[in-house]
Amino acid sequence: MADTKREIERKYESKDSGLPDLTGAGGVAAVIDKGVAELDAVYYDTADERLAAAGLTLRRRTGGSDAGWHLKFPVAPGVRDEIRAPLSDTLPPALAALVRSRVRDSELRPLVRLRSQRDVSHLVDTDGTLLAEVGVDAVRAERLTGEGGSAQWTEIEVELADGGDPAFLDTVEKRLRKAGVRPSSSASKLARALAETAPADRRPEAAEPARGTxxxxxxxxxxxxxxxxxxxxxxxxxxxxxxxxxxxxxxxxxxxxxxxxxxxxxxxxxxxxxxxxxxxxxxxxxxxxxxxxxxxxxxxxxxxxxxxxxxxxxxxxxxxxxxxxxxxxxxxxxxxxxxxxxxxxxxxxxxxxxxxxxxxxxxxxxxxxxxxxxxxxxxxxxxxxxxxxxxxxxxxxxxxxxxxxxxxxxxxxxxxxxxxxxxxxxxxxxxxxxxxxxxxxxxxxxxxxxxxxxxxxxxxxxxxxxxxxxxxxxxxxxxxxxxxxxxxxxxxxxxxxxxx
Missing domain, CATH: 1.40.20.10 (CHAD domain)
Known part of the structure; x- marks a missing residue:
């Protein structure tokens, strides 16, 4: 069985000093340390990266509280629907069906492996209600196809709690920007991994031709x-x-x-x-x-x-x-x-x-x-x-x-x-x-x-x-x-x- 979760999050370039103090931002009464999680995810795509081109991500992840298969569809900037299925050795049929219109007869194969050390914190209000989860992720990316390379970086990810007001993320972002933290230039970890591990001679996709005729x-x-x-x-x-x-x-x-x-x-x-x-x-x-x-x-x-x-x-x-x-x-x-x-x-x-x-x-x-x-x-x-x-x-x-x-x-x-x-x-x-x-x-x-x-x-x-x-x-x-x-x-x- 697969279930759906609406994911509203923002990503930022991390400073060496780690997570700035967010207490008091948008009603945050406390920042609770939830420990460190070791996450290991393999992302799948066709040889010509059709899913990535459409902004879709398909991964099999172990570690953390939501191990399993995850398929993410873009909804709006910073908003994605994540379809989840239990962990298994092969892609669950329910998720395979959702990418069939793009994949068709092509083979889905491992494309990139991301291993992250995530330092998790919860932002809560005075009643202890969760407002958002913040992860400081130390990421190591490895391309699994061709002559790809590897890359590593650290980023901050702020994910709104279920049912939360998206305006809260604006308040948090103001605090982060004031501390010198800037939004990530990549829409997702996969997008950054693909860009930073691509072979040197890889050609960018041609832009759509101008409408001259x-x-x-x-x-x-x-x-x-x-x-x-x-x-x-x-x-x-x-x-x-x-x-x-x-x-x-x-x-x-x-x-x-x-x-x-x-x-x-x-x-x-x-x-x-x-x-x-x-x-x-x-x-x-x-x-x-x-x-x-x-x-x-x-x-x-x-x-x-x-x-x-x-x-x-x-x-x-x-x-x-x-x-x-x-x-x-x-x-x-x-x-x-x-x-x-x-x-x-x-x-x-x-x-x-x-x-x-x-x-x-x-x-x-x-x-x-x-x-x-x-x-x-x-x-x-x-x-x-x-x-x-x-x-x-x-x-x-x-x-x-x-x-x-x-x-x-x-x-x-x-x-x-x-x-x-x-x-x-x-x-x-x-x-x-x-x-x-x-x-x-x-x-x-x-x-x-x-x-x-x-x-x-x-x-x-x-x-x-x-x-x-x-x-x-x-x-x-x-x-x-x-x-x-x-x-x-x-x-x-x-x-x-x-x-x-």
Whole structure:
């Protein structure tokens, strides 16, 4: 079993004089000596150091109070989530799964060994409550691969107690700075060890190329979305709030960019990748779409007076929702562990490493990208005009749904264009988002009415009252009609304000 701990800490360069007196800083009533711990940690990574490049650390550590396997994910500067598993000879499967999107078929091998002599102190208040743990670490680093070397240094690490106020660390830092102690230039011990033990002839990674051409801009956008998918993979596995939705959005953004910027990237190459992105987005969305629909129907039901709720409506809604759920956490994790998903990640890497550029990719971004966005906006305009010309009913519902999808694609195209087009693209992003919201509410109403017809049929077959379902259906009809009445004015305002 693995457990998670939010780690909030700061690191400092240590002076030869050791730890300055911190008594009185931020309510510190006493500094309690907790003795010296001997820590021995081996850090694992791929041969090309993919985990380190992403700011992740994976180690097996003995000694101290938390011996075991530790996997750390960056959350914010000075904040990391540490996933812990018991000490074992091999990497626990739970941790291996969390790095699979980065490691894939590569081997994890010992990279660096850090042996630390940690002089531990506890900062406590007048009640003896722990405020922070301070360690003065004498570190010896040894690179375990290639012709790496060794290094040693001393640092001070201040880790906030669980549930503590991060502002306390600011107060402690003021005291340390006053004593001449300065923050560490490295984000972690591993980062410093890698820098100081690297072979002398090791070349630094090349910086991302400047965005000088249309191709550069599109590839930068795709790279950012690919990175988002890979980075969100562990969060989805851990069921972190909103991670599934954000990963799904990243897949949609990539797919939209591949379709919009067909003059930049050869669609004969990118269309198969786009189909796989559509598959992944669908897998990510199965449970979420049903969840959104259930939340809408539940909220509508909660808004009704009790006298208008006849029959076991809540129980039937709950049973219906559970029966229709497209999968489970286990199913989604199986998708992420599957060969099809990992092959998609490999295909995205290959696309970005050797992009199928077309002649327009060498063109000026403002011209090529603006033309692609303008084309998407024109298609959106045609679809929405056609939809609004139709009478209310099934055909209009379908047409508005197609316009919604095009509005989303136009929004993503404008997002990708923003670095090249600036405020013009920003205006279009805002407009498309407004339109997408309205059309999304309309489509949610369409889906809610389909669900209510199904529920009413089930209730009728079970000889239950279907009155409440009909009432909710009528209210959803009114909501959709209100959106349709509002759309023409909103659309006219958008077209007059958009200068793409």
């Amino acid at each position: 249309a191709g550069d801009h599109v590839l930068a956008y795709l790279r950012a979305q690919r990175d988002a998918v890979v980075a969100l993979d562990p969060a989805v596995r851990r069921d972190v709030y909103d991670s599934v939705h954000r990963m799904r959005v990243a897949t949609r953004r990539m797919r939209s960019a591949l379709r919009t910027y067909g003059r930049v990237l050869d669609r004969a190459v990118t269309d198969p990748i786009g189909e796989e992105l559509k598959w992944l987005g669908g897998e990510l969305g199965l449970d979420r779409d049903q969840e959104v629909l259930t939340e809408r129907l539940t909220a509508d039901l909660d808004a009704l007076p009790g006298a208008l709720v006849t029959g076991p409506v809540r129980d039937r809604l709950r049973t219906w929702s559970q029966a229709r759920r497209g999968g489970s956490r286990r199913r989604l994790v199986a998708v992420l562990d599957g060969g099809r998903y990992l092959a998609l990640l490999d295909a995205l890497d290959a696309l970005l490493a050797d992009p199928p550029l077309r002649p327009a990719a060498a063109g000026k971004p403002a011209k090529v990208i603006a033309g692609a966005v303008r084309k998407d906006f024109a298609k959106l305009s045609a679809l929405l005009d056609q939809a609004l010309d139709l009478p209310p009913g099934h055909d209009r519902d379908l047409a508005l749904h197609e316009a919604r999808k095009k509005a989303k694609r136009t929004r993503y195209a404008a997002e990708a264009a923003a670095p090249a087009l600036g405020d013009v693209a920003g205006e279009l992003v805002k407009a498309a988002k407004t339109l997408q919201g309205l059309l999304g509410d309309h489509q949610d109403s369409v889906m809610a009415r389909q669900a209510l017809r199904e529920l009413a049929g089930q209730a009728h077959a079970a000889r239950e009252s279907s009155f409440t379902y009909g009432l909710l259906y009528g209210r959803e009809e009114q909501r959709a009609a209100a959106v349709e009445a509002e759309l023409p004015d909103v659309w006219r305002a958008i077209r007059s304000a958009t200068s793409v």
